[in-house]
Amino acid sequence: MGVKLLIDKANVPGIRTYEVYRREGGYRSVEKALKEMNPESIVEEVKKSGLRGRGGAGFPTGMKWSFIAKPEGVPRHLVCNADESEPGTFKDRYLMEFLPHLLLEGLIVSSFALGANDTYIYIRGEYAWITDILEEAINEAKANGWLGKNILGTGFECNIYVHRGAGAYICGEETALIESLEGKRGNPRIKPPFPAIKGVWQRPTVVNNVETLAAIVPIINMGGEEYAKIGIGRSTGTKLISACGNINKPGVYEIDMTISVEEFIYSDEYCGGIKGGKQLKACIPGGSSVPILPANLLLKTATGETRYMNYESLSDGGFATGSMLGSGGFIVLDEDQCIVKNTLTLARFYRHESCGQCSPCREGTGWMEKILHKIEHGHGTLADIDLLWDIQRKIEGNTICPLGDAAAWPVAAAIRHFRDEFEWHINNPDLSQTSNFGLQHYADPIHVPA
Template sequence: MTKVLTNRFDLKGGACDIDVYLKTGGYQALARTFKDFTPDQVIEEVKKSALRGRGGAGFPTGMKWGFVPKESKRPKYVVCNADESEPGTGKDRDLMRYDPHLLIEGMIIAAYALGARDNYIYIRGEYWYIKEILEKAIAQAYERGYLGKNVLGSGFECNLYVHPGAGAYICGEETALLESLEGKRGHPRLKPPFPAVVGLYGGPTIVNNVETLAAVPWIIQNGGEAYKALGTEKSGGTKLFTVSGHVNRPGNYEVAMGYPLMSMVNNECGGIPGGRKLKAIIPGGSSVPIITAEEAEKVNLDYESMGTVGSMLGSGGVIVMDETVDIFETTMNVTHFYKHESCGWCTPCREGTRWLFKVFERMHRYEGRPGDVELLYDLADKILGKSFCPLGDAAAMPVQSAIQKFRDDFDRRIKSTLVQINTAAD
């Protein structure tokens, strides 16, 4: 399989040093960009590639870049979203720690396409050791003329800064991220206007995920059509998935878009330990609806196929659960996360996630009441589509899908409660 993102992962120590990166074809796409492409042509090439944003929503990258107004009185910015806080996801971490220059090169090309002089990598605070790797790599790029006042003698000025977050999941949401980058509390902003038009410090801003930007050098070197051909018609290229849970070889795997989910579980990840049976998979990080073992057999790793089983590709965090797992427990755990991470800005999410967790807690203590499963579903309904930002939906969807698909695991809590009460009465 053609590797777009993980080519240098197998090198001893990765390609953190610029000389290793250069020896293995690094910065050639940037040189080619200045030689052969106008900024508009870069955007066209990315449009042709069918690259879709790898941060979770899967928005077409070239289209997003096309929204940036050509003339703007305010400076433009490219901001890389390296907040990577979605439970089950650790792909951006490996991209940055094994191949930091790939991201830097992708960002410089994006900055050239959009006319952005000052650009930022917003990295989650817990990745402090990766911040150091990035800063070393950026310093090397300045020394060799890939960053700075006159990049490769082109006359284009490009600067890059790394800014750490402080551990809030909501700061991965692009507008909360921009607030945080501006030094304010990380609450999401009302959209529209979208960041491409009014973003950082009010200037047009492209926010892209690490993996999205890291795919850009390959697209420039090999052409948008070639990238698209690696994947499916609507989901071009390859994607990096983080597989965790009940598999023999958990880890990050790059596969072509459209690769069967169960081939990933059985081939790349060596199947499920102990010969146990698969029960469920959360295919795109904890925010997306859960799928059953039967659905997992039918589905491929691309945006459209995931939609056919009512789920999403999300951030590419594949969480595999075998038959020993109680989906009630899993869902309660996920709900605890969203309760904790709700930023408190809007009522449905702030109050709803707490109510959800309260009901989960009493069911967990075997004090669930008849009607509690319906109550959980209804509470999730009051959050879904009624919250200020998609975190509310991310809290509601896993609950509703788990109840729809694994109702027995929830009912058992109520039945057990009744059995316990009856036994006590006897």
């Protein structure tokens, strides 16, 4: 049983209410931060903790905070990114739905550290019922003196507002999110200037993921150094993993990043193995945009080392033989799944979500979807595989925001590791939709524990 810092109390009856949350020790970090610490010492603790952004990029949070500009007389803002939209990711939803006060607690401490008085939670529009849960929690926190003016008699003012998005994956990108918060289309901005200098309403802004901000609470309570002792290497603390696909126990799990991928998939404490006793074929370990890995490269690295559930181990081997921890959206595919079809649905997703600003992404995502559609439906040619490869390569790195990369990587990885399955589709047009390439891919069948 690993350490749990975030969701260990999610099952306490009534924890969603202020009364129970407070009784269980909630809001202690606000007392400590506002009364015993100052903004600089909080940023220092966060730096010491080694906390890395939990939204997917993994950028050190303390460093991000230290970049915020502090021009005289200009208000600063903290924005919580709750636009969780990366396919396979549903951890922030869980956190907000069951522990809304944990997020608010983290937001108050973080707002204090950044000198922000008006803080926004940008939540994806589809999480409509969670908006209600958060607003209820905000009202409770306000009524109990944790929000508003002069919190705990310290003179610090903090207000939290919920802002509902309206269906756009791109708004998870921080500058698109800021545009959307200003009431515009979610078109990412060209950087620099970075949000820390000019963000929402041209004011210095920090945008952090829900899980990142919730993690501030245990960091303040236990201290950054203690927090950094959990985990391994530069993967400190705990990480929420949302596991889905063909497994026995889909759901949200908190791990301390020292467990192996094999344990995570097969242990009853986590995914509980592949559904129906089938074999593991492939996995997208960090949200749909990270490279898909075939089972053999998922469980062990190319050099035969055990693969672990952390930033460094999952990316071991680079994109040639590794992937990324990303957002922690862990998608498992069993032997019956078709890689071409799976890639097609992801390509369609990115085409649908491209904001249309940059031509490589706007045009390229559409082309990739069309070609994959052709291959999946038995009309592909062998040259199409090379064409797909060529298109994804020309999107990657050539766009304003990372959506281009996010669209290119899944296609690249599918071809890299499952080229023979694409060829099989092309050579067997009559079979491509009715049967399945299965595990023929593996010359050396993978050993999976019973």
